[in-house]
Amino acid sequence: MKLIDTHAHIYLSDFDLQREGLVGDAKRAGIFKILMPAIDSTTHDTMIATEAALDGCSAMMGLHPCSVNGGYQNEIAIMEAWLEQRPFVAIGEAGLDFHWDKTFAHEQYAALHIQAAWALRLGLPLVLHSRNATDECIEVVRQYPGLTGVFHCFSGTAQQAELITSLGFYLGIGGVLTFKNSGLDKAIEHIPLAHLLLETDAPYLAPVPFRGKQNVPAHLSFVAERLAILKGLHLAEVATVTTASAINLFRLS
Secondary structure, eight states: OOEEEOOBOTTSGGGTTTHHHHHHHHHHTTEEEEEEOOOOTTTHHHHHHHHHHSTTEEEOBOOOGGGOOTTHHHHHHHHHHHHHHSOOSOEEEEEEEOSSOOTTHHHHHHHHHHHHHHHHHHTOOEEEEEETOHHHHHHHHHTSTTOOEEETTOOOOHHHHHHHHHTTEEEEEOGGGGSTTOSHHHHTTTSOGGGEEEOOOBTSOOOTTSTTSOOOGGGHHHHHHHHHHHHTOOHHHHHHHHHHHHHHHHTOO
C-alpha cells in the first residue's frame, strides 16, 4: 500500500525533536510522500530546510489566512520572491478563516485573490483553507475558470461537496472522517473516490483512536481505512485511487 499525505505541517517546532523519526514511521506505514503547506514567512525557511533534509517531503508556497493582517502585502512580496527562486508543488495554504473574527476579512479576500491568480498563471493547484468560509471560498474559485486544487480539511455539506468537485477541485479528507457524529461521512457519501485526497494536517486533528493527541503522517492509514469502510471498498483500492489523484493534481513523480 502506498499513500500520500497531501497536507502536513511537519516543519513546525512541535516536531523538532522527532522530525526524521516521524518521516521514517510514515514510510513504514506506506506513506511515501508528504506535502507541506506554507503558513507565512516565519516558517518558510524551516519548511524549505525540512524539504532538503528529508526524502519524500515537498513544499508549497502560500499565506495562511490566519496570518493575514494589515501588513499582508509584505508577506505577499516574500512569497513572490520565493516563487521566482524555485518551483513548488502548489500555492497554499491560502483561503479564508472566519472562525474567530472577521477583522481582516477584506485583507484575507485580497490575499486569496492574489494567490488564486498566481496559481492559475503558474499552472499550480491551489490548496484552500476554508474554516467557517466554505461558501465564500467557493465563490472566489468560481471567478477563476480553469483553476484547480483542493479544499483542505473539508467538513462541509453534501451540497458543497458536489459543487466543489463540479468546479474541478478535490476534497481533502483527514481525521475528522473518523470522528463520531462529524457528518463528514454523509457529506461525501455520493462523492466518487477519485475526487478525494487523503491528508493528516499534522500536528492537528489526529484521527480516532488518537483524537486529542499529536497527529503525525503515519496516522494517515487510519483515515484511509475509515474511508474504505464507508465506501465499501478494499483498502488497496482507496490507496491506489487517492494516490493517483494526488500525483495527478500536484504533478508528482
